Amino acid sequence: MSQGPERHAGSARNVVRGAVSGGVVQAGTVEGGVHLHGPSRQAVALPYRAGIAPPRAVAFQHRVYSPLLAEMLDRGGAAVPCADGPVRACVVSGLGGVGKTQLVLDYAERLWAAGEVDVWVWGAGSREAIVSGYARLAADLTGIEDHDPEHGAQRLLEWLATTTARWLVVIDDVQSPGDLRGLWPPATAGGRVVVTTRRHDAALRGPARRVIEVGVFTxxxxxxxxxxxxxxxxxxxxxxxxxxxxxxxxxxxxxxxxxxxxxxxxxxxxxxxxxxxxxxxxxxxxxxxxxxxxxxxxxHRATVAVTWSLSFERADRLAPAGLAGPLLAVASVLDANGIPCGVFTAPEVLALLAAAARREVSGEDAVDGLGCLQRLSLITLDPDSRSRRVRVHALVQRATRDSLPPDRLAVTVRVAADAVSRVWPDIDGKTAVGQVLRGNLDALAEAGSQHLWEPDAHPVLFRAGRSLRESGALAQTRDYLHRLHTTATERLGRDHPDTLLARTNVALWRGYAGDPTGAVTAFEALLADYLRVLGRDHPDTLIIRDYLAYWRGHFGDLPGGAAAYEELLADELRALGPDHPDTLTARNNLATIRGKAGDAAGATAAYEELLPDLVRVLGPDHPNTLNTRANLARWRGHAGDPVGATAAMEEVLADYLRVMGADHPNTLTTRHYLAYWHGHAGDPTGAAAAYEELLADELRVLGPDHPDTLTIRHYLAYWRGHAGDAAGAAAAFEELLADEVRVLGPDHPDALTARCCLAYWQERARDRAGAAAVYEEALAERLRVFGPDHPDPLRIRAYRRERSTGDAPA
The missing domain is CATH 1.10.8 (Helicase, Ruva Protein; domain 3)
Structure with a gap:
């Protein structure tokens, strides 16, 4: 054994013995009918050292935990005291391989070298080894050898309790808290106890003990x-x-x-x-x-993987037996940095656990199984985080995956994907849970991407794309959706429905990213393939026609979009029936495009006719019903009744708050329209104040760069200007323009609109030269993006002519 420098000449002997540990036994007690006289006599000269300690690591590192042992034990627990008195024992707990033994060895060697202990004992093993080691050590120290090892172990504990010698007992790699039951060394002024273990059980805590959780290197x-x-x-x-x-x-x-x-x-x-x-x-x-x-x-006695193999087995034997293994398998294919606990209680995971354990398994059983893994330090449970509740070391994950046969890995990946999809909220935006779930999908793809495409594309792949789009991360969304389409084409073929769906998402992204022309082109090509592969009346084909009509109208071809919706509605009535949700959606979209084409009264009438059918078919609290009520209020305002629009929007907002909550994107959008119609009803100051409050919530929920947040900044600046602060509005639009160019790109319609608004409010703020220059820039940008015949450049030209006569529009 590596003994370090000997401080005391004439040391009697260093006896190599078995494992040592202990529990408190007072002198004069009776154990098994054998009276233990005390105090026992001392039969060896001091200093005395027993047991085989491991060698010091070649490149040993002093760590942040090293001073903690000394603060707890050498100073009587002054730094971190126990409620019941000074600390006399430390339990050093952590994952196998984090360096617990080396930390304790360093502490023990420093004490020995400084002559601060007279007896240093190092041991480890099962309860049987601990008992036999205690008995041998008692024979060495007292000169009395017991034929019954249990009696000898108690004799050692008596000696430790009564001796005036300073002693240190290290019990390395305790496998189970039960191995120490009745064998903890006594809490004395001259004694120190250090236990290392992978276990995390409450039984390791006790009077005068503290637990130090050891992690990986910094x-x-x-x-x-x-x-x-x-x-x-x-x-x-x-x-x-x-x-x-x-x-x-x-x-x-x-x-x-x-x-x-x-x-x-x-x-x-x-x-x-x-x-x-x-x-x-x-x-x-x-x-x-x-x-x-x-x-x-x-x-080292074992490789990394073998070091953990016993922990895997022991965790699986803990009650509820048989669950820890498959739970760790699921965790091994997800994100090491954090997994929501709901993933492990999803029905798909419970079915996997039930098949492994051959019995019915509840969500409570699954949570208890996670506790078994934590007790062996194989995972960490964070009670303060719902979205990252379960954490696991990446190498534990890899060792676990290495142990899974290919067929079991495939099943585990699919089940984990099912569970992630199950717990994914309908709307997540920039919420923490959305980011966490996207991270877990990335981990799933790395662990077994091929299994997410067998036999078809797993739905969670598309859910992640929608989540990214809702988060406002335009560049990330673009890259992800293009990768998804490429992979679908390679794995499933060009005409597979999932490949067509991936193309649909790419086309949608182009429209949402501010390229309606590109979206129209993409949907026209898609429609040709859908008609060829699925036929004219297939529901997916009809959805593509809906998207094409929408983006045609959004691009500026309002009559073409309206005509496309009328044709689509006729086909959906024939193929799907009047009460099908897609038919009702087409009626909603046709009403919207009528309003955009200038027929606000017709749009209002269409929404009034649609609303009772939605209530009857979907119910009053269905999101589509609430959306239609919001659209009806909006177009009522555009039809000339801003006061009625405001009142109706207030009622819709109350129901959105009740049904969807304050932070749901639709609730925030309804607050936007309510503030807008407050302004048009004659209260621009109130509108500006409402937008300021809304902006604070948008920043909190969605973040500063989300397109919806940028939209709210646009209207806040707009109503500030109409409330009388033209210079403030111009300054706000100048800041907004810079951010929209950075986030959305210079060609995005919102950025182009912001440039025109900046010029308008500069004009109102008496900065005619600045306004003229910005109008020239705006016209050049619009001509470049849309061409000379698009309505937007024509409107800018008209405004320039009007401005030259001094007759600027409001």
């Missing part, structure tokens, strides 16, 4: 370790500045993994970059990237 500690371990061959560090840091990051800063990776690199003369390349190869199992057997560094 990035700085990991960097120091790797540089120290590879110091003999510095060329392996490589010239890439990110080589060492990247390797540490990809190994999750786990000390054991870093040690074994360094040894593997030294054995094979691999640079950090080369090892990272092998690590990134998902065809390689984790067990193949560490030294074999005798080549393990620092006298």
């Amino acid at each position: 990035p700085e500690e990991a960097d120091g370790y790797l540089r120290g371990a590879l110091a003999g061959q510095p060329q392996l560090l490589g010239g890439d500045s990110d080589g060492v840091a990247g390797l540490a990051r990809e190994l999750g800063y786990l000390p054991l993994a870093l040690a074994q990776a360094a040894a593997y690199m030294l054995d094979r003369n691999l640079t950090c970059a080369a090892y990272r390349g092998r690590l990134a190869d998902r065809r390689r199992r984790l067990a193949t990237l560490v030294p074999e057997g005798e080549g393990l560094p620092d006298e």
Whole structure:
């Protein structure tokens, strides 16, 4: 054993014994009919050291946890006291491989070298080994050998309780809290106890004990370790500045993994970059990237994967038995940084657990199974986070996936995808849960992307695209949807319904990103393929015709869009019937395009006729019913009744708040229209105030760069101007224009509109020269984007003529 420097000459002996641990037994008690006289006599000279401690790691790192042991034990717990008195025992808990043993070894060696302990005992093992080790140690210390090891163990505890010697007992790698029942060393002024374990059970806590949760290296500690371990061959560090840091990051800063990776690199003369390349190869199992057997560094007893294998097995044996394994399998294909707990209680996961355990499994059972994994430090449960409740080390995930046969991995990936899809809210926008679920889908794709396309594209793939679009991340949405379409084409073929759906999403993105012309072109090509593959009356074909009509009208061809909707409505009435939701949607959209074409009264009448049918078919609280009520209020205002529009919008808002909540995007949109009609009803100051309140909520819910947030800023500036602050409106539009160009691009219709509004309010603020220059820029941009015959450039030209006569429009 590595003993460190001997402080005391003439040390009697250092006896290598078995595991040691203990519980408090007062002198004079009777155990099993054997009277333990106390205090026992001391039979060996001090200082005395027993047990086999491991060697110190070659590149040992002093860590943030090191001072904590000393603060707790050496200072009587002054820094972190227990409620029941000074700390006499520390339980060092954490995942296998985080360096618990090395931390405790460093602490023990420093105490021994400083002469602060007279007896240092190091041991580990099962309860049987602990008892036998105690008995042997009692014989050495007291000179009395008991034939019954249990009696000998109690004799040791009596000696520890009554001796004046200063002692330190280290019990390394305790497998179960039950192994220490009745065997904890006593809490005395001269005694210190340190236990290391992967367990996280409440039973490890007790009087005068504190638990230290040990995590992985910090990035700085990991960097120091790797540089120290590879110091003999510095060329392996490589010239890439990110080589060492990247390797540490990809190994999750786990000390054991870093040690074994360094040894593997030294054995094979691999640079950090080369090892990272092998690590990134998902065809390689984790067990193949560490030294074999005798080549393990620092006298490690097992590889990373084997180190955890016993933890996997023990967790699976804990009640409820048989659930921890499949739960960890599900966690292994999801995001290591956080998984919502609801994923593990989804019906699909419960069915997987029931099949594995061969019994009915409830959501409560699944939560208890997660607790079993936490008790073995295989996962971390964060009670303060709903969206990232379950966390797991990335290498634990990989070791778990390596143990899954291909058919079981395929099932696990599909079940996890089903569960993620199940817990995904209808609207998530920029909420934390949306970001977390998208991260979990990324992890699923990395763990087994092929299984998400067997036999068809999993619906969660499309849900993630919608989530990205709703979040306002236009560039990310574009890239994701194009990748989705490319993959669908490669895996399923050009005419597969899921490939066509992926193309549909790409076309929709173009429209939402401000390219209605591109959207029209894309939907025209799509419609030809849908007609060829699915036929004229297929519901999906009719949906494509709906999208095409919408974007035609949105592009500026309002008569063409209206005509397309009238044809579509006739076909949907024939193919689907008058009460089909798609037929009702077509009626809603036809009414909207009539209003945009200038027939506000006709749009109002169409909505009034549609609303009773929606209430009858879908119910009064259905989102489509509420949307139609909001549209009816809106077009009532455009038809010349802003006061009636305001009153109706207030009623709709009350129902949105009741049904969907304050932060739902539709609720926020309704508040936008309510503020708008307040202004048109003669209260521009009230409208501006309402938009200020709404903007604060949009920033909180959606973030500063979401298109809806930018829209609210537009109308806030608009109503500030109409409330009498033309200069403030011009300044606000100038700031808004810069942000819209940055977020949406210079050709987006909203950015083009903001440029015109900036010129208008500069004119109102008496900055005629500035307004003239901006109008020239706006006209040039509109001509470039839309062409000379589009209505927008024509309107700008007309306004320039009107402005030259001094007759500017309101």
